[in-house]
Amino acid sequence: MNPPKTDARRRHDPESRGFASDNYAGVHPEVLAALALANGGHQVSYGEDAYTEHLQQVIRSHFGATAEAFPVFNGTGANVVALQALTDRWGAVICAESAHIHTDECGAPEHVAGLKLLTVPTPDGKLTPELIDRQAFGFEDEHRAMPQAVSITQNTELGTVYSPDEIRALCDHAHRLGMKVHLDGARIANAAAALDVPMRAFTNAAGVDILSFGGTKNGALLGEAVVVLTPDGVPRMKHLRKLSMQLASKMRFVAVQLEALLARDLWLRNARHANAMAARLAEGAAQVPGVEILHPVQANAVFARLPHAAAERLQQRHRFYFWDEAAGDVRWMCAFDTTEGDVDAFLVALKEEMAR
Numbered sequence: 001m002n003p004p005k006t007d008a009r010r011r012h013d014p015e016s017r018g019f020a021s022d023n024y025a026g027v028h029p030e031v032l033a034a035l036a037l038a039n040g041g042h043q044v045s046y047g048e049d050a051y052t053e054h055l056q057q058v059i060r061s062h063f064g065a066t067a068e069a070f071p072v073f074n075g076t077g078a079n080v081v082a083l084q085a086l087t088d089r090w091g092a093v094i095c096a097e098s099a100h101i102h103t104d105e106c107g108a109p110e111h112v113a114g115l116k117l118l119t120v121p122t123p124d125g126k127l128t129p130e131l132i133d134r135q136a137f138g139f140e141d142e143h144r145a146m147p148q149a150v151s152i153t154q155n156t157e158l159g160t161v162y163s164p165d166e167i168r169a170l171c172d173h174a175h176r177l178g179m180k181v182h183l184d185g186a187r188i189a190n191a192a193a194a195l196d197v198p199m200r201a202f203t204n205a206a207g208v209d210i211l212s213f214g215g216t217k218n219g220a221l222l223g224e225a226v227v228v229l230t231p232d233g234v235p236r237m238k239h240l241r242k243l244s245m246q247l248a249s250k251m252r253f254v255a256v257q258l259e260a261l262l263a264r265d266l267w268l269r270n271a272r273h274a275n276a277m278a279a280r281l282a283e284g285a286a287q288v289p290g291v292e293i294l295h296p297v298q299a300n301a302v303f304a305r306l307p308h309a310a311a312e313r314l315q316q317r318h319r320f321y322f323w324d325e326a327a328g329d330v331r332w333m334c335a336f337d338t339t340e341g342d343v344d345a346f347l348v349a350l351k352e353e354m355a356r
Contacts, residue, residue, distance in 0.1 A: 014026075017318075017337070017338060017339070017342040018318055018319035018320065019281075019318055019319065019320040019332040019333055019334065019338075019346060020319040020320045020321050020333065021321070021333050022187075022217040022218075022274065022300060022333050022334070022335040022336075023216060023217060024319075024335065025219070025335035025336060025337050025338075026337065027219065027220065027221045028219030028220075028260075028261075028266065028270065028336060028337075030219075030260055030266055031219055031220055031221065031257050031260045031261065031266075032221075033260075034256045034257060034259065034260035035221065035253060035256060035257065037256070038051055038252050038253055038256040039253075043252050045249045045250060045251070046247060046248075046249055046251060047071070047247070047248075047251040047255075049251060049252040049255070050252070051251075051252040051255040051256045051259065052071065052251050052252060052254075052255040054255075054259065055069055055071070055225075055255040055256075055258055055259050056068065056069060058258070058259050058262045058263050059213075059225070059227060059258075059262070061262075062198065062199050062200060062262060063199065063200050063203055063204050063211070063227055063229060064200060064204045064205075064229065066204075066229070066230070066231055067204065067227055067228065067229055068227070068228045068231055068237075069213070069225045069226070069227050069228075069258070070225060070226040070227075070228070070237050070238070070241050071223055071224070071225045071248065071251055071254040071255050071258065072223070072224055072225060072226060072241060072246035072248075072254075073222060073223065073224075073246055073248060073254075074216070074222065074223075074224060075100075075184075075186050075212060075214055075216065075224050076105045076108050077224070077244060077245075077246040078212035078213070078214075078224040078225065078226050078246075079100070079101050079105065079108075079109065079151075079182075079184055079212050080105075080108050080109055080112050080113050080244055080246075081226050081237070081240050081241050081244050081246055082182050082210045082211070082212050082226045083101070083109055083113050083115060083149065083151065083182060084112075084113040084115070084240050084244065085210060085226075085228070085234045085235075085236075085237060085240055086148060086149040086180045086182060086209065086210060086234070087113070087115045087148045087149055088146070088148065089114055090145060090146055091115050091116075091145065091146055091147075091148035091149070092115060092116040092117070092118050092135075092144075092145035092146060092147050092148060092149075093109065093115055093116070093117055093118065093147075093148070093149045093150070093151050093182070094118045094119075094120065094127070094132055094135045094136060094147055094149070094150045094151070094179075095117055095118070095119055095120070095127070095150070095151040095152070096119065096120055096121075096122045096125055096126070096127055096131075096152070096153070096156070096157075097119045097120060097121045097122065098122065098125045098156070098157045098158060099117075099119070099125075099151060099152075099153055099157065099184070100153060100157055100184060100186065101117065101151055101184065102117050102119055103157070112244060113244075115145070116145035118135035118145070118147060119135075120132070120134050120135055124156070124158055124160045124295065124296075125153070125156030125157050125158035125159075125160050125295075126152075126156055126160055126162055126166070127150065127152055127170060128166075128169075128170065129169060129170060129173035132150055132170070132173060132174065132177075135147060136174075136177050136179070139177075139178070147177075147179060148178075148179055148180070149174075149179055149180050149181065149182055150170065150174045150179055150180075150181050150182070151181075151182040151183075151184060152167070152170065152181070152182075152183055152184070153183070153184040153185075153186070154167070154183055154184070154185055154187075154188055154191045154202060155187050155188075155190055155191040155194065155298065155299040155301075158295050158301075158303060159278075159295055159296075159297060159298060159299050159300075159301030159302070159303060160295060160296060160298055161191050161194050161195060161298040161299055162191070162202060163195065163202070164195070164197060164201045164202040164205070164206050167183075167202045167203075167206040167207070167208065168205075168206040168207055171206055171207030171208060171209075172207060175207065180209040180210070180230075180233060180234075181207065181208050181209050181210075182208075182209065182210050182211070182212070183203060183208045183210075183211045183212070184212050185199075185203075185211050185212055185213050185214050186212065186214035186217055186224075187214060187217055187218070187271075187299060187300065188203075188211070188213060188214055189214075189218045189261075189267045189268065189270065189271035190218075190271045190274060190275055190299040190300045191299060192268065192271065193268055193271035193272040193275050193299075194275055194298045194299050203227075203229060204229040208229055209228075209229055209230045209233060209234065210226065210227070210228055210229060210230070210234055211226070211227040211229060212224060212225075212226060212227075213225045213226075213227050213258070215257055215258050215261055217335075218261060218267055218270050218271060218274075218336060219261060219266065219267075219270045219336050220257040220258070220261060221257060222254070222257075223248075223253075223254035223255075223257050223258065225254075225258060226241070269336075270336035271299075271300070271336075273336055273338075274299075274300035274334045274335050274336050274338060275298075275299055275300050275334075277300070277334035277335075277338040277339075277340070277342075277343055278297055278299065278300045278301060278302050278332075278333075278334040279297055280340065280343050281302050281332060281334060281343045281346065281347070282297040282302045282304075284343070284344075284347040284350075285302065285304055285332075285347065285350060288347075288350055288351050288354050289354065290306060290307065290310075290354050291304055291305070291306045291350065291354065292304060292305040292306070294329060300333060300334045300335070301331060301332070301333055301334075302331070302332040302333075302334075303323060303329060303330070303331055303332075304329070304330055304332065305327065305328050305329050305330070306328055306330065306350075306354065307328060307354075308325070308328045310353045310354050310356070311328060311330050313353045313356070314349055314350060314353045317349045317353075318345075318346050318349060320332050320333075332346075
């Protein structure tokens with residue numbers, strides 16, 4: 001066979017790095033290699049392929065013998081499918097005000113899943129049993145959406161990490177109230193790396209019912225998975241996934257990426273590196289006069305406050321986002337491919353702009 005030809009051209013600088021999002025990073029070479037291995041020939045579509053079948057074994061090695069994975073296209077899709085699985089048409093989900101499902105999914109849980117989000121303010125992005133109780137009432141009141149699930153994010157949108165004991169206490173409390181627990185694990189690998197525990201320690205072992213497992217932020221091209229941890233309590237997942245437009249026809253190319261991350265330790269290597277780069281960045285930034293680190297840096301995110309004008313100038317040199325522009329709060333994210341040189345160059349630029 002002749003080598004493939006294409007008119008595509010590289011249209012970016014492959015050495016360019018930013019601190020705006022771990023989604024900016026490319027695909028890890030080991031994941032690209034896995035995609036190439038899965039290519040060629042014919043495989044049954046819609047998840048009946050050998051790669052998706054084998055992924056179940058890999059998932060169970062991390063999340064227990066009853067875990068079942070349902071690959072989907074993206075994180076919002078994973079969250080919407082998972083939350084639908086836990087709620088009736090009159091149901092509601094309790095979550096933090098900062099939760100991604102509330103702030104960054106364009107109303108998809110409400111619009112697509114038809115549920116209501118009951119939010120709770122929390123300074124560090126983490127829920128507690130006491131905070132859940134602020135919204136966990138009116139279960140039999142037909143005038144109020146019924147609280148049926150709690151959704152937490154690990155690690156949180158503010159970069160903080162729940163301990164396994166914190167999640168266990170939260171799950172026990174929710175279950176006593178008749179609710180189930182969903183964990184948004186867009187950065188679950190970073191949380192496990194920060195805690196230095198297996199992912200099962202704060203998911204199935206802690207009582208979580210269903211999980212959105214993230215791959216894209218940790219080196220995948222695309223694709224996440226809904227992982228059902230308590231199958232008896234979450235029926236008809238195949239139908240929910242299709243109904244929500246998250247069933248990939250060529251699913252082998254999603255499944256093989258998750259296998260590449262999870263079969264050995266690539267997921268952990270990538271997460272540990274990203275976390276280490278964030279720690280390096282936070283340590284350096286904290287030494288710059290006028291820069292305040294806002295939250296404990298426990299994973300791969302750094303939240304800081306600095307003068308608005310300095311932040312705007314710095315953005316022209318290294319991309320990142322404001323978190324709260326009025327307050328001057330910014331978020332700096334590190335990824336699996338962030339280097340020490342990238343961090344050090346950013347710190348030099350930060351010092352220069354703060355000195356102006």
